Amino acid sequence: MEQGGMRVEDFIYAIKKRYKMILVIIVFVGISSLALFGRGTTIKSNDEVKIEYEINSKIYIYNAREKVQNDENKQIQGIDARSMNSFSEVLKSRTFMKSVLDEAKSNININTLNQTFWVIVIPDSQVIKLAIIGNDKEELIKVLEQFQNKVIQTAPLIIGNSEAKVIEEIGVVGATELVRTKPKNNNKIAVIMGLTIFASFMLAFLLEYLDNTIKNGKDIEEQFKIPVLGKLLKNNEEKEYIKIRTCIKYSSFNIMNKVVAVTNVDKVKNTNNISKKLVVSLARIEYKTLIITSELGNNNSKDLLHYLDGRESLDDIIEIENEYLDSISLGDIRNGNIDLLDSKLMDNFISGLKLRYECIIIEASSLNSSEVSQILVAKADSVILLAKANKTKNLIFEKSLSLIKNLNTDVIGVILN
Template identity: 25%
Template structure:
């Protein structure tokens, strides 16, 4: 047999690290995939979130003017604006909230300078969006300069009497419309200068029947002559049609939207119901906006702009 023709070129050396698996590459790829998955999930959730988060969403998703942004309040600050009682003494309102109410008041006042909106209706698409708090504090803001009346038109879940600490034995809107009381008997003086109120009175079995009565038309005409502004707190538009009915008496309708909560399609449905009856929708009031999240969504430096107010409150 012929001998093999071979020679050693280089001696084999044991490797210092294993050739496979390449752990560094696996870790790098795993981190990259995790980052891509996280970004993708965040983008997917953002695309599926149809709520209104800032002023840009109001313009893009609702196609309506933004009248004002009301900051999110908690604890005592919320109690002050939701149950102010019947006195204006020692009422320390959150400065951001007070500024928001003045902004809304100015927007409504400037909307029609030649013929001011006298009867202003406040509603929302669903409940718990803050419409009653907006109606109450907007009435207080208007009363700083002119004679104002706050009318509780929500005969389903009334709140004005409780928020203002009004007496229970005074007749309200239900008694007036059912001819059990005269208008003058239903008007209550509040502890706020230039601000009167009318509560709902007893809760009727069929509110729509009373609200559509000729006495409602007559009462609002009288009130519009006696007061510079009449603010009506109405039920939400989607569950019941009271707001659609009352909107025919209104010069202006303010539509309240809770930030980062109510889906845009639901809001558009509510606006469509009002549009169907030719309601004079002035614009949107965005409520309960978390100012700490506002910067996250790029809302024109909202949190930074209100920082001085937040530091004082």
């Protein structure tokens, strides 16, 4: 992370980089919250429990002369169904209900009564059932009594020659205990999830802020003022090697800058692979290239150390890979022969190679952990540093640059892999 603090793009990068961690935290907290707060809780206190009462009565509508028999000993005809239905509609009208509420001086709202009061004509009879539902039993009884009185008064006016009487007194025929439950803790869960998302983002930012590794090429270019030659990914290697070889080609036009050391900032062993792919890419454009590889040959192989100690000639140690690519094995460097690398003979050897090749690549393994690598970098005209995004520490990278500066070697650029 830069010393100046995090930028907006750093926040976005931190989220993208650690999105799996963020998702795991959110999912875990979400499941835990649902398990703890997902169920509603039944309220048991008396203040929260309400009783819903159903109160009803029945009224009989009959012809005033219904029980009087005529001369032929026939009974008078009763109230017809059509008249009963018409009368029930009058009782259900808002005007009739409002008059009942006003006379009863009830605090029940007309809209509430309209939804909780029923007038039912019992089929094949002259009986009307009045029913009302609510929580205040006393108030309901008062209203239903007034309904009864009003029905008895109104029946003769609506249905000619009729009378009405109560055949079933007001009674509580149903009492349902309504146990209210607390709603699910949706608000609590929402708050927890919101805080979790915020906290997971902040954790990602904090980890990113404390992370002192190189993030990307932009970090290197802005912080260390060194160009990034390429970023090697599995799906773009070939394209990136073309970019890298172009940089090397133009930097090696000058005879004083033909020898390029490739060295790793970290203690890893991928220098050989990158160097080989690089020289193969240079050879493809018919660029006469030599690679001095740090790989050991077999016991009978001829290497650079054999040449430096006088046992072999230059032509004997050169392995021809193809028309444009040759290689020389560095050999088994031990404490007793390190001095050969840091000798005048080595300087003359490199000067001679510059006359034969357009570009010379030296594998220098790990710069910070190998004295041999440091000597090879010092013998080169310039150096390419290998670093890993999100792995290489800023401090190690800075130490490498300081070391290269002391070795008096120029840095062409960095390859991220």
